[in-house]
Amino acid sequence: MLLKDKVLLVTGGSKGIGRGIAVAAARHGAKIGINFAGDEASAQSAVEEIKAAGGQAFALRGDVSKPESATAFVAAAVEAYGRLDVFVNNAGICPFHGFLDMPVETVDRTIAVNLNGAYYMCQAAANQMVKQGKGANGFAGSIVAVSSISALVGGEYQTHYTPTKAGVLSLMQSTAIALGKHGIRCNAVLPGTILTDINKDDLADLKKREYMEARIPLGRLGQPEDLAGPVIFLASDELAGYVTGASLLVDGGMFVNLQ
């Protein structure tokens, strides 16, 4: 139980990678809150899955691109559990589109959700952790952001998306500096290609899917659960107490596979 009685919030936690992290963290003893923007039924089914795994959970609707969603989410954790220990910034969108005719609305929305949303959420979480102060172990909290392999490499149909993922990585590096003195560690995970709704349509193209699979030394695309262990490791003061400002690729080896 690496997160016993820790209060952990995750944005976009009703499905995909966020849900995988939330359920696994509950199995490690964390008390969970998920933010969601989609349908109520998915959020409730995530809460039920966490409870079935022996955990506690609440779900709060909120569009992460709005600063008030961040303060409301953190306030809900304090109301439900009295504190906040681990914040996982996960919510994101990737509407694939070519560069030359990219609609301005698509660019603006992608930046608003992926980057501005991450900023507002991490800032609200950090303020709560600073308010709580350092515990006996010298730590006040841990922030883990879901960036991407796309922070390091480009994508023809992701010219609006990859800069947001580089931005999220950079946010973790700068907040690691700003928050170290408060006992808050900030790190990023960089998933490769993980099978979720975000790329369902893109990977419906069989040729593209086979190409992506062939690039992965471990021989398969990722599953949401593949991110759980790395996030729990970074969240744990016991295991990762001297890790901050770091990034961890979780991509089956795709990034290093040049030829």
Ligand SMILES: NC(=O)C1=CN([C@@H]2O[C@H](COP(=O)(O)OP(=O)(O)OC[C@H]3O[C@@H](n4cnc5c(N)ncnc54)[C@H](O)[C@@H]3O)[C@@H](O)[C@H]2O)C=CC1
């Ligand atoms: N699936 C993949 O291959 C990879 C995904 N990622 C990142 O992982 C994160 C999670 O994505 P997936 O689980 O793959 O996709 P997903 O589509 O299954 O989940 C995305 C989640 O974000 C939520 N969300 C979207 N807009 C929101 C908003 N405005 N406010 C609140 N929540 C919002 C969705 O409701 C959903 O719960 C994203 O940040 C994505 O960029 C990073 C690298 C690879």
Ligand SMILES: C[C@H](O)[C@@H]1OC(=O)[C@H](O)[C@@H]1O
């Ligand atoms: C949505 C894409 O399949 C996925 O998102 C990322 O961040 C990865 O780089 C993949 O391209």
